[in-house]
Amino acid sequence: xxxxxxxxxxxxxxxxxxxxxxxxxxxxxxxxxxxxxxxxxxxxxxxxxxxxxxxxxxxxxxxxxxxxxxxxxxxxxxxxxxxxxxxxxxxxxxxxxxxxxxxxxxxxxxxxxxxxxxxxxxxxxxxxxx
Amino acid sequence: xxxxxxxxxxxxxxxxxxxxxxxxxxxxxxxxxxxxxxxxxxxxxxxxxxxxxxxxxxxxxxxxxxxxxxxxxxxxxxxxxxxxxxxxxxxxxxxxxxxxxxxxxxxxxxxxxxxxxxxxxxxxxxxxxxxxxxxxxxxxxxxxxxxxxxxxxxxxxxxxxxxxxxxxxxxxxxxxxxxxxxxxxxxxxxxxxxxxxxxxxxxxxxxxxxxx
Numbered sequence: 001x002x003x004x005x006x007x008x009x010x011x012x013x014x015x016x017x018x019x020x021x022x023x024x025x026x027x028x029x030x031x032x033x034x035x036x037x038x039x040x041x042x043x044x045x046x047x048x049x050x051x052x053x054x055x056x057x058x059x060x061x062x063x064x065x066x067x068x069x070x071x072x073x074x075x076x077x078x079x080x081x082x083x084x085x086x087x088x089x090x091x092x093x094x095x096x097x098x099x100x101x102x103x104x105x106x107x108x109x110x111x112x113x114x115x116x117x118x119x120x121x122x123x124x125x126x127x128x129x130x
Numbered sequence: 131x132x133x134x135x136x137x138x139x140x141x142x143x144x145x146x147x148x149x150x151x152x153x154x155x156x157x158x159x160x161x162x163x164x165x166x167x168x169x170x171x172x173x174x175x176x177x178x179x180x181x182x183x184x185x186x187x188x189x190x191x192x193x194x195x196x197x198x199x200x201x202x203x204x205x206x207x208x209x210x211x212x213x214x215x216x217x218x219x220x221x222x223x224x225x226x227x228x229x230x231x232x233x234x235x236x237x238x239x240x241x242x243x244x245x246x247x248x249x250x251x252x253x254x255x256x257x258x259x260x261x262x263x264x265x266x267x268x269x270x271x272x273x274x275x276x277x278x279x280x281x282x283x284x285x286x287x288x289x290x291x292x293x294x295x296x297x298x299x300x301x302x303x304x305x306x307x308x309x310x311x312x313x314x315x316x317x318x319x320x321x322x323x324x325x326x327x328x329x330x331x332x333x334x335x336x337x338x339x340x341x342x
Contacts, residue, residue, distance in 0.1 A: 025228055031221035038214055042332075046207050049337045057341050068333035072326055079217060079322040087164045098171040102178040109182035 026081055034078025041071040159312045166316045170323050173286075177327050180279040184335060189342055192270035197339035200265055202256070206336045209252045210328065213287075216245035217325045224318050232306055235314070239298050242321070246291050253284050276335065283331055286324050293317055 026034075045064040047053070054060050076082040076095075084092050188197075223238035257277070260266065267277035297317060301310050 025224060026221060028222070028225050031218060031225065035214070035218040035221075038217075042210055042214065042329075045333065045337055046203065046210075049340060050203050050207075061338055061341060064333050064337050068329050071329050075217075075322060075326045075329070079221065079325070080319060087167070090164055091167045094168055094171050098174050101175060105175070105178050106182050106185070110185045113186040 026078060030078050034074055037074045037078070038071055041067050041074065157308075159309065162312055163315060163319075166319060170319060173323070174327075177279075177282070177330070180275075180282055181330060181334060184275045184279050187271035187275040188335075188339060190271035192272075194270040194273070195263070195265050197272070197336075197342060200260060200263070201336055201340055203336060203340060205252060205256060206332055209249055209256075210332050212245050212249040212252065213325050213328050216242045216249065217322055219245060220318060220321050224314065227306055227311060227314050230306055232301065235301060235306065236298055239294060239301070243291060243294050243298070246287055246294065246321075250284060250287055250291070253280070253287075257281075279335065280331060283324065283327055286320075286327075290317070290321055290324060293320070 045067050048060050048063060054063075082092065082095065086092070219238050219241040223235050223242060226234035226238055260273075265273055267274045294317060297310070297313055300313070304310060
């Protein structure tokens with residue numbers, strides 16, 4: 001990671017500050033690749049849920065979440081043109097920071113609230129006694 | 131910002147001593163893209179909180195209607211297609227702007243606007259349908275979380291559309307000048323970002339909601 005940032009540094013400086021606005025652009029081909037992958041990654045979960053091909057709901061949920069994650073990465077690469085070099089790597093740093101915060105916030109919220117719900121069930125006797 | 135501090139003013143010179151001796155320009159908008167990216171990341175945190183609320187309240191039906199009874203997946207699939215199509219047409223607008231073809235840029239932006247408007251129209255139809263069935267945001271915590279999350283996304287798309295139309299007028303009147311190119315890039319990030327959020331919405335709210 002830090003090696004990437006350093007490698008991007010000199011090349012970026014050589015272009016001067018005028019290149020700051022020059023975010024990497026995609027080609028027609030890369031946009032179409034991203035679009036094709038997105039269509040596929042959207043169609044599969046919809047088909048699985050609407051068609052009831054797999055009886056086990058847990059498996060379907062797992063596939064849907066995995067494909068969503070893959071599609072988010074596809075969008076990041078082909079549509080948002082994320083790479084380790086844009087803005088000397090600062091966009092990627094901001095993204096990694098955001099992902100860490102999002103994971104902590106989401107996982108923390110769900111974990112705490114799930115256990116709170118569990119422990120606040122009406123009429124529930126605490127095993128240890130209050 | 132990396133400033134060069136290696137050279138100091140030699141003794142005896144009259145020139146005022148500045149630390150930043152390397153001459154370099156800061157053209158207008160030099161940091162716009164990074165700044166806008168940081169805005170998107172903070173927006174991402176807003177959506178993360180709304181997704182967390184959905185995760186907590188998504189099954190709190192309060193004896194009211196459940197996602198299975200309310201959501202029409204065919205409609206959601208059409209909606210998803212609209213947003214995805216608007217994403218690719220915006221991509222073509224960006225390619226046309228690289229090639230300095232103003233007419234093509236305006237054409238692709240118009241196509242993006244139409245798909246975006248179709249998305250919003252379908253979403254508003256869905257919302258009005260839900261409200262009509264008495265499944266408004268006040269019915270249960272599940273519906274409150276649903277309307278807040280999906281509504282916030284829809285609001286973003288609305289503002290994106292306003293921005294898109296404004297930008298079309300600017301491009302038509304002043305051409306593909308640097309400032310307009312920069313704005314096109316910012317809206318590109320914004321528009322594709324909204325599509326990324328929608329992936330989370332259709333997966334976690336609609337598909338997983340129906341399976342609950």
